[in-house]
Amino acid sequence: MSIITRFAPSPTGRLHVGNARTALFCALFAKANGGQFMLRLDDTDAERSTEAFAQGIVDDLTWLGLPYDLTAKQSDRFEAYDAAFNKLKEMGLVYACYETPDELDLKRKRQRARGKPPVYDRAALELSDEEKTKLEAEGRSPHWRFKLSGNKVSWQDLVRGDQLVDTSSLSDPVLVRADGTYLYTLPSVVDDLDFNITHIIRGEDHVTNSAAQIELIAALAGEGGDIPVFAHHPLLVMADGSALSKRLGSLSLESLREDGIDPMSINSLIARLGTPDPVEAHTEMAPIVAGFGLTRLGRAPARFDPAELHRLNVKLLQSLPYEKVADKLLSLGVNCDDKQTGTLFWETVKGNIDKLEDAVALWQIIQGPVESLIDSEDREYLDTAMDCLPVEPWDETSWSQWTTELKKSSGRKGKELFMPLRKALTGQAHGPEMQNLLLLIGPTHVKNRLKG
Structure with missing residues (x-):
């Protein structure tokens, strides 16, 4: 059996770390088992679904490095849903209901x-044909419910273990609204059957839904039909235990991308949250795939801390060689003349940045212009520094040669020796190692900045 998983977001908004985690689990499980990963856009909600959000989801998955093998849009498949609904009607498994939303709400309150x-x-099952005709004459259109068996439904969940749901404790799910549009349940089941989905991996908030869906799958697939394997993972919560939903704006992948977070930092973190395994910064998907297992997930909600993500992002960024960041640096305007210069620049600055975009300001220090910070009491000292500059061409020993000679000539040492040079050459009191900055800034800029 070829494994096929599916990630089925509704294009009513952008992806955030919570549903990105589900997408990652689906992709990792398929990859680890030589299967296929499907993106299905559940866009039956015509009022809220947009093409912009649909494209945003595709862009987010591409950015995360989660390519999908199959794709479908529910808005293209209404004929299949109509056929399934008519089949259920013929089987006597759906029934018309005429209560308004307000009437249903009142029932629940009572x-x-x-x-x-x-x-x-199930009051609607007691309606006579005459009563139904009268209600329709009043202008009421029916919504349609699937009639659950009232039996206990069990399955072996890959995360939660043995599951048992008594369907007599559930409301018969509404499949079709009064306006004729489909809710989530029927299209989802039809798609899972038609695309031969073998494993449904999703959040534990869908556990109860699964019992109804299993009965619906059995009704449509008939005797001998395969029921997909379910895996319901714990949801993400914030570090303090509060709901993730309160922070979805700042935790969207779009927002994190704009904030300079590397996609592999996100993958590295959310793949391990909720497991006993340590979180490590990975630059490639292979080790994440190799270490993935649904059985590693605990039952408690997984706590997501944005600060941990940012720390991991810094660690990952600092582990990358120049070749991995060269193109992105170039797109940011960091145009190194050659690989040697680029490598020297990256090795010099990467310990001083939290995100790649921070490298732009450091590149500006090298290229100039820079407003030198020269205190009046250091003017004579910097003139001496000019006279002590080492012979060109400079190399990695030039900074040491310069400061050693300057120490002898000026009598200064420690902070009094080094700080005026840093402030004059970079315009800052802190930053990367001066040994490499001296080479990157170069003799011409160094001399001009020493002059102020």
Whole structure:
């Protein structure tokens, strides 16, 4: 059996770290088992779904490095859903209901007031044809529910283990709204069957839905039909245990990308959250795939700390060789003349940046112009420094030669020796090692900056 997983977001917004984690799990499981990963856009909500959000999801997955093998849009498949719905009608497994949203809400409130669970009472099944005709004459259009068996549904969940749901404790799910549009349940099941989805990996907030979907799959697939394997993973929460939903704007992949977060930092972190395995910064997907396993996930909510992501991003960034960042640096305007210069620049500055974009300011220090910070009491000292400059061409020993000679000539040492040079050459009191900066800035700029 060829494994096929699916990630099925609704294009009503951009991806965030929570649903990106589900996408990553689906992709990793397929990759680890030689299977296929499908992107399915659940865009049946015409009012809220947009092409811009759909393209945004594709862009986000591409940026994360999660290529999909198959793709489909539910808005292209209404004929398949209509056929499935008609089949269920012929089987007597769906029934028309005429309650308004307000009437259903009132029923639920009354049930709760009596200490009962808010389960639909199937009152619509008691309606006569005459009563249905009268309701429709009043202008009411029916919504349609799938009739659950009332039996207990069990499955072996790859994360949660043995699961048992008594469907008599559930409301019959609405498949079709009064306006004729489909809700999530039927299109999802039809797609899972038609595309031969073998494993459904998603958040644990779908556990109860799975019981109804299993019965719906069995009804449509018939005897001998294959039920997909389910895996419901714990949801992400913030570090303090609060809901992730309160921070979705700042935790969207789009926002994180704009904030300079590397996609592999995200993958490295969210693949390990909720497991006993240590979080390590990986620059390639292979070790993440090799270390992935749904059985490694615990049952407690996984805590996501943006500060941890930023620390990991710094660690990953500092581990990258120049070749891995050269193109991105060039796109940011860091135009090194050759690989040797680029390598020297990157090795010099990477310990002083939190995100790649920070390298631009350091490149500006090298290229200039720079406003030298020269204190009046250091003017004579910098003139002496000019006289002590080492013979050109400069190499990695030039800084040491210069400061050694300057120490002898000026009598200064420590901070009094080095700080005026840094401030004059870089315009800053802190920064990367001066030994390499001296080579990158070069003799012409050094002399001009010493003059102020």
